[in-house]
Amino acid sequence: MDTESLAPVVGSILDAADTRGGDRPRLSVSPRSFPAAVATATADGRVPVIAEIKPTSPTTDGTRRDDPVELAEQMVAGGATALSVLTEPTHFGGSPDALERVREAVEVPVLRKDFILHERQLDTVAADMVLLIARFLDDLDEMVTAARQRGFQVLVETHTASEVEAAVEAGADIVGVNNRDLTQLEVDLETFERVAPTVPDDVVLVAESGIETRAAVERMRAAGADALLVGSAIMDGDVSANTRRLTTERDNS
Numbered sequence: 001m002d003t004e005s006l007a008p009v010v011g012s013i014l015d016a017a018d019t020r021g022g023d024r025p026r027l028s029v030s031p032r033s034f035p036a037a038v039a040t041a042t043a044d045g046r047v048p049v050i051a052e053i054k055p056t057s058p059t060t061d062g063t064r065r066d067d068p069v070e071l072a073e074q075m076v077a078g079g080a081t082a083l084s085v086l087t088e089p090t091h092f093g094g095s096p097d098a099l100e101r102v103r104e105a106v107e108v109p110v111l112r113k114d115f116i117l118h119e120r121q122l123d124t125v126a127a128d129m130v131l132l133i134a135r136f137l138d139d140l141d142e143m144v145t146a147a148r149q150r151g152f153q154v155l156v157e158t159h160t161a162s163e164v165e166a167a168v169e170a171g172a173d174i175v176g177v178n179n180r181d182l183t184q185l186e187v188d189l190e191t192f193e194r195v196a197p198t199v200p201d202d203v204v205l206v207a208e209s210g211i212e213t214r215a216a217v218e219r220m221r222a223a224g225a226d227a228l229l230v231g232s233a234i235m236d237g238d239v240s241a242n243t244r245r246l247t248t249e250r251d252n253s
C-alpha cells in the first residue's frame, strides 16, 4: 500500500484501523440485496441514495450525538434506498453497536463503512454490504472473496481508473468512485465524471462524497451513477428533509 502521499489524518485513521478486530467467530450473513433496492427505488421514481450515519469526520466541525436508530428512521422516511453506518470509532464517532441497532430497526440494506485492512475485521459485525477501499488493499481480490464467503455484498471504493481496473479484476460488481481525494481531502465532482466511463456497464456504480445539492445529484446521475452515497449533506440539519430533497426525482413534465 502506498501511504506516503496520504493526508496525515488518513495515515492516522489507518494506524488506528490496523490494530482493531479479532477474537470474533466467523460471520455468516444473509444480506438484503442492494442491487434489488436500487431497482425498486428507480421503479418508484426515487433517486437511489445511500444515506450515511456519520457522527463526525476529519473534515466536519463538531459531532452529532443523536441516536443512530432515530437518524436511520428519518433517512428511510426521507426515501433512502440504503443506509451506510460508520463503524470507525476514533475519527468518525461510529461503532459496530450502532450498525447492529440500525440494521435491526430498518428493512433497507445497510453498508458497513470502515477502513477494513485485514480479513479478521470482516467478522466485527454483520451488515448487508461492506466497503473495501481499493487503494488500501494490496490483496483486494482475496478480501473480496473473504467478504463474499461470509455472505456480504461488497462495495469496492475507487478514485482512479487503475483502481477501477483492480476492482473489476477482483470481481467487484458494485463499485464506488470517491470524489474525495485522500491525499489532500479535497472533493471534486469531476473525479466521478472522469472515472465513471471506465466502469463496465454491468457494474452497479455509486458516486461517493461531496454530493450536497440537487444540481450535484443531477450531475452525478448524468455521468452514470446508479446510486449516490451521501453523508455530510444529510447529517447537517433536518435529516429526513435533507434526504427527501436529494431522493425526490425532478418533475420534468
Ligand SMILES: O=C(O)c1ccccc1NCC(=O)[C@H](O)[C@H](O)COP(=O)(O)O
Residues within 6 Å of the ligand: 010, 052, 054, 057, 058, 059, 060, 178, 180, 182, 185, 208, 209, 210, 211, 229, 230, 231, 232, 233
Ligand atoms: O469525510 C471525511 O472527512 C473523510 C476523511 C478522510 C477519509 C475519509 C473520509 N470520508 C469517508 C467517506 O467516504 C464519506 O464519509 C462518504 O463518501 C460521504 O461523503 P460526504 O457526503 O462528503 O460526507
